[in-house]
Amino acid sequence: MMVIHQVDELRTYLKKERFSAAKEGRELSVGFVPTMGFLHDGHASLLKQAREHNDLVVLSIFVNPIQFGPGEDLDRYPRDEERDLALAKREGVDVVFLPSVQEMYPNPTKTKIVVSELTSGLCGASRPGHFDGVTTVVGKLLHMINPTRTYFGLKDAQQVAVIRQMVDDLNFDVEIIPCPIIRESDGLALSSRNVYLGAEEREQALILSKSLREAEARIRSDRSVSLSEIRAKITENINYKPLAEIDYVDILQFPALTPVDESVPATQIKGEIIIALAVKFGKTRLIDNILLSPEGVVIHV
Numbered sequence: 001m002m003v004i005h006q007v008d009e010l011r012t013y014l015k016k017e018r019f020s021a022a023k024e025g026r027e028l029s030v031g032f033v034p035t036m037g038f039l040h041d042g043h044a045s046l047l048k049q050a051r052e053h054n055d056l057v058v059l060s061i062f063v064n065p066i067q068f069g070p071g072e073d074l075d076r077y078p079r080d081e082e083r084d085l086a087l088a089k090r091e092g093v094d095v096v097f098l099p100s101v102q103e104m105y106p107n108p109t110k111t112k113i114v115v116s117e118l119t120s121g122l123c124g125a126s127r128p129g130h131f132d133g134v135t136t137v138v139g140k141l142l143h144m145i146n147p148t149r150t151y152f153g154l155k156d157a158q159q160v161a162v163i164r165q166m167v168d169d170l171n172f173d174v175e176i177i178p179c180p181i182i183r184e185s186d187g188l189a190l191s192s193r194n195v196y197l198g199a200e201e202r203e204q205a206l207i208l209s210k211s212l213r214e215a216e217a218r219i220r221s222d223r224s225v226s227l228s229e230i231r232a233k234i235t236e237n238i239n240y241k242p243l244a245e246i247d248y249v250d251i252l253q254f255p256a257l258t259p260v261d262e263s264v265p266a267t268q269i270k271g272e273i274i275i276a277l278a279v280k281f282g283k284t285r286l287i288d289n290i291l292l293s294p295e296g297v298v299i300h301v
C-alpha cells in the first residue's frame with residue numbers, strides 16, 4: 001500500500017499504473033473513496049465495494065477546512081492516522097492519499113463549485129457554505145484522481161444527491177456509487193463524530209434510528225397514515241429525550257430533495273422519499289435518514 005502526500009506524486013503514480021495496464025491492452029478501473037479519516041466500518045464498507053469492483057483502490061483522508069463553518073468542530077475533529085492506515089491496509093487499499101491543507105489549498109481558493117437548490121434545505125440550511133466546501137474538494141479530488149467509480153455513503157444522503165448533481169451538470173466522467181448506511185448492532189449509524197458522545201447522550205441518540213424504523217413500519221402497516229403524522233410522531237419521540245435538540249426532521253423526494261405533499265396518505269406518494277433527521281446532543285450534531293418508497297419497498301436502510 002502506497003501512502004502519498006503530494007498531488008504531483010499521486011498523478012504520476014496513477015499515470016504509470018494506467019500506462020502499464022494500457023500496454024497489456026487493459027483499461028485500469030479505479031475506485032475512489034473520499035473520507036475525512038477516523039475510519040470505521042461505514043468507511044470500510046465503501047472500501048470493500050471499491051475493492052470488489054475495481055483494479056485499483058484509492059482512499060483519500062483529508063479533513064477539509066472549507067466545509068466547516070465558524071464555531072464547528074474543525075479543530076477537534078477526531079484523527080488517528082496510524083489506525084486509519086491499518087484499516088486501509090486490511091481493506092486492500094492500493095493508495096492512501098493524505099494531503100496537508102497546504103497541499104490542497106496552497107492559496108485560499110478563489111474558485112468554488114456551488115450546487116444550487118439541493119443545498120438550500122436539510123444540512124445546507126443549518127450549515128451555510130458546507131456543501132460548497134464539499135463539492136469544491138470532491139471536484140478537486142476527482143480531477144486529481146479521475147476515477148472510474150467513486151463511493152459515497154447514504155448516511156450523508158444529501159451529499160450523495162448534491163455530488164450526483166455536480167457530476168451530471170459538469171460532465172465529470174465518473175460513476176457515483178451510493179452505499180447503504182452501516183449501523184452499530186443497536187441501530188446507531190456509525191459516524192466518526194460518535195466518539196464525542198457521553199454515555200447518556202449515546203444512549204438517548206438511539207432514538208434517531210428507532211424513530212426511523214418505527215416510521216417505516218407504520219408506513220408499511222397503516223395504509224392511511226399521512227407523512228405529516230409520521231413526521232409529528234418522529235418529532236415527538238425525539239423531543240421526549242431530554243438531551244436531544246432537533247435541528248430538523250424532514251420528508252422530501254429523493255434525490256431531487258423537493259417537498260412532498262405530507263397531507264395525503266403515504267401510499268399515494270410517488271417515487272422515492274427520504275425521511276432525514278439532524279439532532280444535537282450537547283455539542284454533537286448527529287444525522288440519520290431512511291430512504292423508502294411508500295408503496296412499501298425500502299430502497300436502502
Ligand code: AMP
Pocket residue numbers: 034035036037041042043045046151152153154155156179180181182183189190191192
Ligand atoms: P466522512 O469521513 O464522515 O466524510 O465520510 C466519508 C464517507 O463515508 C462518506 O461518503 C460518508 O457518507 C461515508 N460514511 C460515513 N459513515 C457511514 C456509515 N455509517 N455508513 C455508510 N457510509 C458512511
